[in-house]
Amino acid sequence: MDVNMKNSPISAQNDAEESRHWLINKRFCLPIALVILLWLPSSREVTLQVLADAYFQVAVFVYVSLALYYMVTLRIAPERIKRFMHERPIFEVGVAAMLGALPGCGGAIIVVTQYTKGVSSFGAVVAVLTSTMGDAAFLLLTQSPVDGLTVMLIGVVIGTLTGWVVNRLHNYQPALTSQNQQPGFADETCHKGSVFHNKISSISTHFWTLVWLPSLILAVLMAFQVDVAALLNIKPSSLALIGASLALSCAILWSLTSSGAAYCEIMSEEKVNPPVHWYKKAALDTQFVLAWVVVAFLCFELALLWLELDLVSVFNSLGGWVVAMAVVIGFVPGCGPQIVVTTLYLNGALPFSAQLGNAISNDGDALFPAIALAPKAALLATLYSAIPAFVVGYGYYLLFEI
Known part of the structure; x- marks a missing residue:
């Protein structure tokens, strides 16, 4: 019986599909590129340092903050939030904006899903997409807490005001279809797990x-300028090698936890099948953030090394156009590109006005279910959120940065 099942057409088709996914997994591009850069003598030292910095300066703190955050938020049933918003429509837009401001995309996805079922107003969707900055919020909060909290507060205020205005002028409600009523539809189109991918997820955990x-412990000591290498009685290069090895391991695990075939499997965080455990979610999302931080760090450092470009000077030379550039990048669905923008800001390459404009215009992973279930609403919401993004971004630029 088992032998027959193994040789069945369905099994053969599944094997062929799995093999095809291996060949088209775009996530493999990152670890392959890292191995090549480590092999080349001209880029080896820079790549090692980038990987070590990304691990010790970013990934460790992101993991701890994610773990603490998910320990708390995963204990709050989404149904309670949905019921509260449904029973108190007068607070709906403000609550939606606050949910969007929470780090990550969970709160925003709740509001978008409710809208596609005909429960939430269109203004709530605009509010949550305006206030959210997705996983980039974790990066900003861990590296620059004051800036992170400032962006979150501004996002809530602007999101609430924009949502109220939209509800007054254009509370768009799409016709409900059977597709709209399938809560898992959007997620399933982007994430198709397999036994292998689930095993890799467990290994990551x-x-x-x-x-x-x-x-x-090492990262905190480094943050306080302690000579960790001397403390451990090893060479600084050995410490960098340890950090780089751990970062490379994370990049490889990230590339293996998904088929990497769909666009949203590269740009968004992992979907964890219920029951969702905080430690698994924290591990997978940390690897996603780390992967994109490494991409941003490498673009920054290799541009300086190979092209002799000072990106800080390049972006400064763009003047006010840099704000528009950051806002437009925010239109790209998913959290990956937004993590790159935040990383460039933290490295001093972008001004705060650009970070602010991007935070308001970017919709994180919440745009994926909106596009899948209500594409016209997703387009309208993105266009409406662009208005406050340009106004706030350029307002801050003209008032404080010229």
Whole structure:
């Protein structure tokens, strides 16, 4: 019986499909590029340092903040939030804006899903997409808490005001279809897990369970300018090699946790099948953030190394156009490009006005279910959120940066 099942056409088709996914997994581009850069003598030192910095300066703190955040938020049933918004429509837009301001995309996805079922108003969708900055919020909060909290507060205020105005002028409601009423539709089109991918997800969880505490101790000591290499009686290059090895391991695990065939499997965080455990969600999302931070760091450093470009000077030379550039990047669905913008801001390459404009215009992963279930509404909401993004971004630029 088992032999027959193995040789069945369905099994053969599944094997062929799995093999095809291996060949078209675009996530493999990152670890392959890292191996090549480490192999080339001209880029080896820079790549090692980038990987070590991305791990010790970003990934460790992101994992701890994600773990604490998910421990709390995953205990709050989404149904309670949905019921509260449904029973108190007068607070709906403000609550939606606050949900969007929460780091990550969970709150925004709740509001968008409710809208596609005909429960939430269109203004609530605009509010949540205006206030959210997705996983980039974790990066900004861990690296620059004051800036992160400032962006979140501004996002809530602007999102609430924009949502109220939209509800007054154009509370667009699409006709409900059977597709709209399938809550899992959008997620399933972007994430098709397999037994192998689930095993890699488990390995990622165990990996972070083992390394987070010693890594955090080292990262905190480094943040306080302690000579960790001397403390451990090793060479600084050996410490960098440890960090780079751990970062490369994360990049490889990230590339293997999904088929990497669909656009949203590269640009968005992993979907975790219920029941959702905080430690698994924290591990997978940390790897996603780390992957995009490494991409941003490498673009920054390799541009300086190979092209002799000072990106800070390049972006400064653009003047006010840099704000428009950041806002337009915010239109790209998913959190990956937005993490790049935030990384460039933290490295001093972009002004705060550009970070602010991008935070308001970017919709994170919440745009994926909106596009799948209500494409016209998704387009309208993106266009409406662009208006406050340009106004606030350029307002800050003209008032404080010229």
